[in-house]
Amino acid sequence: AQSVTQPDIHITVSEGASLELRCNYSYGATPYLFWYVQSPGQGLQLLLKYFSGDTLVQGIKGFEAEFKRSQSSFNLRKPSVHWSDAAEYFCAVGVRGGYQKVTFGTGTKLQVIP
Amino acid sequence: DGGITQSPKYLFRKEGQNVTLSCEQNLNHDAMYWYRQDPGQGLRLIYYSQIVNDFQKGDIAEGYSVSREKKESFPLTVTSAQKNPTAFYLCASSILGDLTEAFFGQGTRLTVV
Numbered sequence: 174a175q176s177v178t179q180p181d182i183h184i185t186v187s188e189g190a191s192l193e194l195r196c197n198y199s200y201g202a203t204p205y206l207f208w209y210v211q212s213p214g215q216g217l218q219l220l221l222k223y224f225s226g227d228t229l230v231q232g233i234k235g236f237e238a239e240f241k242r243s244q245s246s247f248n249l250r251k252p253s254v255h256w257s258d259a260a261e262y263f264c265a266v267g268v269r270g271g272y273q274k275v276t277f278g279t280g281t282k283l284q285v286i287p
Numbered sequence: 288d289g290g291i292t293q294s295p296k297y298l299f300r301k302e303g304q305n306v307t308l309s310c311e312q313n314l315n316h317d318a319m320y321w322y323r324q325d326p327g328q329g330l331r332l333i334y335y336s337q338i339v340n341d342f343q344k345g346d347i348a349e350g351y352s353v354s355r356e357k358k359e360s361f362p363l364t365v366t367s368a369q370k371n372p373t374a375f376y377l378c379a380s381s382i383l384g385d386l387t388e389a390f391f392g393q394g395t396r397l398t399v400v
Binding site for chain 1: 291293296318320327328329330331332335337343345375377379381383384385386387388389390391392393394396
């Protein structure tokens with residue numbers, strides 16, 4: 174079975190600074206990878222996904238992520254953080270067999286300070 | 288506008304009572320899912336359904352029940368057998384298949400009082 178680890182529970186960055194959220198997965202083959210964002214008391218919104226092809230994936234709101242097979246990682250990046258990016262971010266890994274097989278990480282809470 | 292609607296947003300339950308959370312989608316998706324979210328634990332799958340009148344247990348189905356009488360609707364009942372029901376519940380839907388993403392509702396926060 175696959176697993177996913179988000180090593181950082183909480184991250185604080187200054188507005189305008191760059192951001193990188195870490196995600197590591199464990200799976201024997203190439204997984205499907207997702208990043209979601211959740212504002213307090215809200216549902217999850219998909220930021221980006223990787224199924225195959227180009228390992229650098231562009232998403233919404235200026236986010237991107239890079240799939241690195243050698244490091245089993247799928248880190249999320251943004252060059253300049255805005256105060257509205259404060260939220261919780263979830264990495265998820267899926268395998269063949271349908272979305273019910275997607276496993277979610279425990280999340281990283283992002284705080285943005287002025 | 289297509290989407291997933293969960294209701295109510297907040298729900299309070301007395302111990303020993305069953306409660307039902309509503310989830311409706313107008314995305315014409317075949318698959319629907321229920322997740323439970325607790326602080327620091329990410330999302331855990333409770334039940335899912337890929338077709339009307341059929342559903343499967345997820346990782347934490349004990350104390351929960353579902354039905355899928357219509358393609359658009361997938362209600363979740365939290366029964367009195369669920370030992371710790373206070374949580375945030377998320378419903379999602381997707382098309383069938385491997386290369387798919389799910390769309391999530393806004394969630395229902397259930398509190399046992």
